Amino acid sequence: MLTMEMLQDAKKVLDGVARKTPVFQSTYINPDADVYIKCENMQVTGSFKLRGAYFKTASLTDAEAQKGVIACSAGNHAQGVALAAQKKGIPAVICMPESAPMAKVEATRSYGAEVVLVPGVYDDAAAKATQLQQEKGYTFLHPFNDEYVMAGQGTVGLEIMEQVKDAEVVLCPIGGGGLISGVAFAVKQINPNCKVYGVQAAGAPSMQNALNVGKAEALASVSTMADGIAVKQPGDLTFAMCQKYVDGVVTVTEDEIASAILKLIEKHKMVAEGAGAVSVAAAMYNKVDIKGKKAVCIISGGNVDVNVLDRIIDKALQANGRITKLSVMVMDKPGQLTQLLTAIAETGANIFSVNHDRMVQDIAVSTCIVDIVAETRNKEHSEQMIEAIKAKGFTVL
Template structure:
């Protein structure tokens, strides 16, 4: 299969002038200190529609004939591609129909409709919505706009690679979150054509990692199930076109845990002052997991910022826990007046903040004359958590940590 050429990506760049934002590449001081080399963030979360998807969608729809556009376009997405297609279709004067999973985040659903698309909710996954969108295309003659598996889409996403090379010519490693492979394949096509010694690394969520087994097998393999907060990269099977690009051009694929995704999102909020969705933070999660591993300067693509506020709340709590900022304990104390107060005083002296307390005498593991106190504490990090637990045990308390 012929790969997307550099000329094609340059043509896409000219086409997108005035349509997409030239997003900033910001130096991250905290990541630079962690790695000992400059680490920059490519902020596609600040792109129009909140993600990189507008680039590929616009190039793809612009490439249709007037007759094709008159029949409308149809797409399937968890949200970011939906918004990209909806806005691109609106700018190019054609009607968009979008199928989204029933659990699609409400802000993404509302935004897609606000760009003028007709939205249908179908199935529990993007793959199920994708199947329904293809049926709609067959029935109506609407042009199906695949979220990743088309050369025009890959060329559009590849313009990010051109921008990074212009903004940071000395870059040696680029990390990109990947689901279907359109973004990482496009970035790699641009970068390898200009600077072949620059490493391009894809990053997937562990619980939706279809690329490692597919690459090992030599062709796309379908995952039996996926469970991840990173809905934007939860793709069950790579495409044939993207597989050709990734297998040929991408240097490595890494996976990151749900805890790492949460920690990366929290880092973006706290230290970078950037709102990034879990899928958009996947590349940063890999940087946090592997300090010093990547030759620098390093560029990290933050691919999207469209996050449901309720999910954001959950992920922040999860990220605080993963970073050692929360500590849940069960402590046995004597069942007599003053015992609970003494325990709380001790914890306060250790600098931990008590968030809530549950006191119970009902437990089969308790000895006569004992009660168990369940505590949720706010702490200063993993070392502080260990200090609290160790000190309580040293003064005679029976302590168990809860996950």
């Protein structure tokens, strides 16, 4: 389906439109590997999607362009299509899930596109876009199941091979499969020995499932903070490309994704969205054997809703034992709260909040519940604090 000529053509078309995003070495992601990060979160519109959207738009005939374009997206493809259409002077309609981050919705509108919000997830938005395309005659721009889109995304792979010439492993996020199809094709053409692995959220393992059963089946549902890769069913074209060029697909949990986002913020002062951080999560938690190897993690996007980011950080802090939330049963008499807080303070934990509640059902009238949120160093420190509380005779619920 793809050829190197198509990828080279895409590279020329994107010159001056898309950035050649930087790659930098990270000593924090996995101490046993030589990890590099490809920063597509620093791309124009905040993700790699501009590459495929613009190359596809540039390939349209005059007749197709005159009809206007329609696309479906959880947010990043939407922005890519909207900007590409704006640059080409083409009307654009974008169907987005109602659950798409508000920041992505508003950014899409800012590029001049008409946004249609659809109840459900990406696949529901895709069905609506298909309906409108048939009714209005728009030209449909698929977010991943298209050769031109895959070729545009494949320029990420070309850049990686230029920037990290001796790369041994590439870790790439997968939603519908457009990015990894182009990247894996490019990488394998240049260095067949370089392994390419896809990474999906455990709550949306559509490509992993498809490869396991041998066909692109639809999942009953998907649920993940990584909205950019929350796709129920991969495309037939991307599925075929993954069968041929991808060495394997792994999944990461919500806690692992949140921890990767936090790691990038703390250690690299870099913001990644959930979909963009899954490759880093896979490297952090050894989902793929990269020990002693030179591995490149593609951060595919950085368009995270700031209203959600604080909840993601809180989730990561809890998962890593750096925030501990617990409820303790104490006797309702003077001095008990002081003893409890002293026990916590003696472990070096920092108390964020305390709530003392006598009005809890199903407990004795002589007792009450104290809810505590404390800052701890790690899981071991959290356990030390809990044991110190128990040692004072309190019951940790």
